[in-house]
Amino acid sequence: MNKKAILYGSSGGNTEMVAKQVQDLFNGEADIFNVLEVSLDEIVPYPYLIIGTSTTGVGDLQDDWEGFLPYFSKMDFTGKTVALFALGDSASYSTSFAESMKVVYDELVDKVRIVGQTPDEGYTYDDSMALVDGMFVGLPIDEDNEYDMTAERLERWVEKLKEEFV
Secondary structure: OOOOOEEEOOOOOOHHHHHHHHHHHHOOOOOOEEEOOOOHHHHOOOOEEEEEEEEOOEEEEHHHHHHHHHHHHHOOOOOEEEEEEEEEEOOOOOOOOOHHHHHHHHHOOOOEEEEOOOEOOOOOOOOOOOOEOOOOOEEOOOOOHHHHHHHHHHHHHHHHHHHOOO
């Protein structure tokens, strides 16, 4: 078992694809789980959790996370560190870009150490509740409009996580 677990919920497949890219950037030293198919007992042993979700509609949490988050947020997070990423559409939903990660953040912020915050520089959007003190609470990814920037953003973010997961 690795020390890192990647948990994702994906409706159209993009979040799953990005989760697998994150796993690859950790050189396979992260286990990956679809929240539709995982139990809390499987997650408990991992000290480092990477949570990925897509944003549906106007800032809404992905359906699988809607069902899983109430149980997940009651887990004992003692000694755990969490990083978040979310997919969003910065053109069609420019006033609620990648806000699903803020939903998860709000559930966990008082329970666990959250790392991986990202500056909003280089993103094209109008507004997002996922910004706290000028930083995104995790890594936003836009596979609809800025797909050409995904690999670079993921590489920088994972390098940052490797330093913060200590």
